[in-house]
């Protein structure tokens with residue numbers, strides 16, 4: 001029997017280190033992500049040496065052998081001959097008792113054996129071996145003076161889920177094939193095995209289609225759009241060059257600066273081959289029938305009328321009523337399909353603006369002929385027609401969860417993205433369809449990161465409790481999506497992806513019982529030196545130990561907990577952005593007056609982290625008011641509100657008034673929501689209270705008429721925390737909130753000792 005020994009060797013003791021001191025070194029650090037199922041430490045080590053060989057049991061494994069030789073030789077400078085047959089390191093498939101994608105990695109002092117259940121399993125074994133080696137193995141230059149030792153262990157491992165995906169949007173901003181390969185390298189290291197390539201969208205067509213050259217000649221290039229301008233603005237505001245539009249994506253044509261780029265079909269083949277070596281399938285998405293601006297702008301007979309452009313939110317879609325349009329779509333996919341030798345293609349089919357279809361005689365005729373009652377059914381008809389085309393070519397279709405609307409064919413796979421549409425997966429899997437889960441609230445890697453983003457991803461439970469066993473089996477796996485409207489550069493992309501990718505990797509790989517947040521954080525931090533050497537621009541997780549606003553009576557303390565070693569923190573108190581010349585944070589700082597701190601982390605290579613602001617407010621306990629409320633709970637007024645901040649809510653017409661137990665969205669409120677929630681907060685004693693306000697979109701919390709948390713503006717789920725010194729008794733409370741499509745609102749209150757005060761404790765009245 002194998003024993004689960006990893007816990008004893010992972011870096012659990014060094015999670016949060018005061019002033020970012022170095023992690024205490026343990027004698028034998030084994031910190032693999034994702035966490036292997038079973039590991040036995042046999043003691044002793046294997047040493048990499050010149051002259052060792054890598055043997056592949058058969059020709060099919062030679063790419064894996066050569067890949068491993070490449071990984072091991074760069075930093076060691078040794079040559080590892082590869083050949084079919086036995087080697088010092090041997091690779092083979094046929095580990096029949098392992099789950100699909102599983103592997104056995106056996107390291108003895110003399111040799112290493114990797115036996116995968118399939119090619120992907122062998123790659124996963126290689127990635128575990130890689131993580132057992134010193135981080136310096138990642139260097140692309142020879143590193144002297146390192147002992148290239150591998151602890152002698154036996155690992156028996158297999159993934160929980162078969163789909164461990166990452167999607168990259170190369171339309172909104174473009175990434176060269178080299179930049180994509182770097183991402184594939186990171187994916188491989190953490191055993192992600194599906195690369196979903198979002199190749200086209202309204203902002204750029206990124207793949208050569210020989211039959212329709214204008215798609216790239218024109219459609220791959222644009223003058224700067226609002227996303228580009230916003231990025232440039234953010235570069236200045238955040239003192240962050242990673243938001244600049246990279247020069248290599250620009251060209252000047254007749255005096256106009258154009259942004260863009262595309263992949264030739266040869267480039268695509270090169271990237272697909274690169275991914276295949278690393279055990280990664282590549283799934284193309286040519287998004288249709290919406291998001292097709294390059295097609296409808298440059299070719300006739302593709303859209304409903306030649307009047308193309310934008311509807312109220314999205315671009316005009318292709319016309320499912322016209323055979324010419326269907327032919328166009330199929331011709332495009334006829335060139336795409338042979339480039340991607342895998343089971344799936346992704347049709348997209350999200351966010352379709354269907355108003356044109358209502359007015360188009362061809363669309364209306366198609367609906368009459370096929371007995372389609374709604375435009376949703378027309379969309380379904382289009383999707384089914386494309387799916388049939390794929391099936392005839394031996395492919396299966398994936399579409400975003402909108403493909404459920406208007407009827408799903410029995411063989412389609414949905415990719416669930418709309419967290420606010422929680423029925424998608426239960427419905428699809430009950431019908432027998434497969435599902436891939438990438439709910440935006442947890443798995444959209446372009447969303448702003450905060451202290452909860454990695455945790456939210458890690459906490460996600462892929463096999464939704466209420467599903468039957470058969471339904472659970474239809475969940476293929478998980479995927480993180482990187483939409484790139486505000487991600488213009490390789491550096492920014494990596495910053496958004498890393499280290500969240502590590503949580504994605506682990507939550508897709510390990511069983512629920514094996515998840516352990518604290519230990520995961522330890523292992524994640526242990527990966528940072530490896531990412532440093534790989535020149536990955538990862539984000540230092542949030543500094544902790546303070547909130548957005550902190551109240552104190554008398555004297556306060558800024559006592560920062562930094563989740564990563566080898567990081568320095570610099571700060572200012574005059575509102576300016578910290579630079580490498582600003583004061584260094586060296587330990588807890590006493591605060592005696594209201595002070596605004598601006599903090600910034602700097603990695604050893606000088607890379608700057610986010611600008612973090614925290615306010616320390618010197619306060620007295622605010623006196624309670626005289627009040628005689630008659631109800632427990634709070635009162636919520638729902639306004640029909642379409643604005644983008646909380647300021648306009650009061651003026652919007654009222655839809656209804658409801659009682660809520662705590663600050664949350666009344667079940668009646670749907671669609672355009674502006675809420676004003678009022679009542680009293682009853683403080684059980686004098687003290688500093690902490691208010692944790694989570695919302696999607698914006699919200700503002702006022703207590704005693706004073707803003708305590710300002711979480712306003714349009715945004716994805718974001719938690720901000722403020723404090724206030726309150727005297728025992730009643731304090732008027734007001735929460736404003738808006739959203740336009742099923743958002744989130746939650747207010748958590750912590751007592752002066754940091755314990756949560758539940759609404760059931762009678763803290764709210766009105």
Ligand code: ACM
Nearest residue numbers: 350351400417483
């Ligand atoms: C999507 O985010 N529109 C799939």
Ligand code: ZN
Nearest residue numbers: 304319360363
């Ligand atoms: Zn039409």
